[in-house]
Amino acid sequence: MIAHSIFFYTFSIIAIVSAIMVTASKNTVHSVFFLILDFISISCLFIMIGAEFLGMIMLIVYVGAVAVLFLFVVMMLNVAQQKNQWFSSEESSKHIPVGLIISTLIFVELIIVVGGWKYKPDLFDINNSIAINKVSNTHSLGQVLYTDYIHIFQISGMILLVAMIGAIVLTFRKREGVKTQSYIKQISRERSDGVSVLNVESNKGVKIDD
């Protein structure tokens, strides 16, 4: 048990400190790196409570894909400079109340969830929980996800699909005059399309750019 708590406190301290550093560090790229550290320690915590599938998915999706795109955008846009300018400007102080309200809301929500769990355990359906079913984490997730909650699962999938198509439609610009390569055109080219034999009259020449 001692080893368990040592690991738990190590991971949670790393998670909390890196979460603070995400907002505290001046360099935006450093913020993203701290965010990645936060994700990794959270997924370690997931694995520690026996939710190994969620922990691995957290690593694959958030660290392996989402955070890479964050890094990509932050590096390309050079946000660090803009952020510093923004913080020193007058404009930034106007946004403090909004930020405070949102963070208070999230905090209250967390308290409600944790408090409900603590003081009214039957608020959550424990009969379906992993500890009782004695099957592996992945199996029980699949069993719940594809039977009881199949409609919610599919609706969330559709929402993601719509968001994806929407993002593509919004950012897609058809540019004129771009030379692209078409494999079909290249492969289906015959000798007769490319080469023609002309009888050139002397002192006249031929126009080839028709």
Next chain:
Amino acid sequence: MEYLSIFFDQVYKILFLLVPVLVSVAMVVWLDRRVWAFVQKRQGPNVVGPFGLLQTIADALKYIFKEIIIPSSSNKVIFILAPIVTMTLALIAWAVIPFSATQVLADINVGILYLFAVSSLGVYGIIMGGWASNSKYPFLGAIRSAAQMVSYEVSIGVIIINVLLCVGSLNLNDIVIAQQNLWFVIPLFPMFVIFFISALAETNRPPFDLPEAEAELVAGYQTEYSGMMYAMFWLGEYANILLMCAMGAILFLGGWLSPLEIYPFTLVPGPLWLVLKILLLFLLFALVKAIVPRYRYDQLMKLGWKVFLPLSLIWVVFTASYLFYFNLLPVN
């Protein structure tokens, strides 16, 4: 006291795994250069040691004694961290590789997800190195490789789903045992081909080595690195390649199973079969490096998103429908 003995037991096991992996990485670098040379009718490294086998060790020694130069405008912490991340990620993944039914360091339930997660984290070493160098060529290389690795990971993930549909478990040993009668390379041959090509792209091997295309980007993300830090990038890259080969061997070539369950083959122990399969895949990697010219970047992206992703998705639907129709789905 009890904890200490568990700790030392684990350290002993880890060393017993890591030292052979590191030695085989060194040998495999030699094999790669040798195969490359033979295809081009050269001799390759053949001076240091028998057949030049100790060439890599000589190279590594040279790197150790060279000065490590850290550019003054670089971001020092991340600059130093990048090769460490690459090397560590390439080595920790070996924890779940099963060498036989019992010889595996960590026989976890979600082994294949762990492998996939670690191989998808590999991109960070490259991005960190490229960004922290604070120079044009490394940065371009890092951005190229981020886009490339994220693209090809998607199709590798879908290919893994194909295999998982046939197995019904995420445990690597279960995946190997499911291939007792038929290796997945036979029913899923197109997926094996796509996996192999995606693995080439995922490990930045030629013909997809655009992150370090020497004609355009000097050496890509490694341009500013020198000495031991460069050597760590270099060894980490090869450890990653070996890891992808091991993943291919486990997913498609039956891992530690012998090809036929009859007398002369059963004498050979399981780990040796796995090593032979990894070497076979690595030989293919080396041959591809020698004979295929480098892809253009837009062609690379087109291949990843417009050919491999749709193909592997269609194959998932096909595999699932086939298994469902013939009632072969692994249900327990």
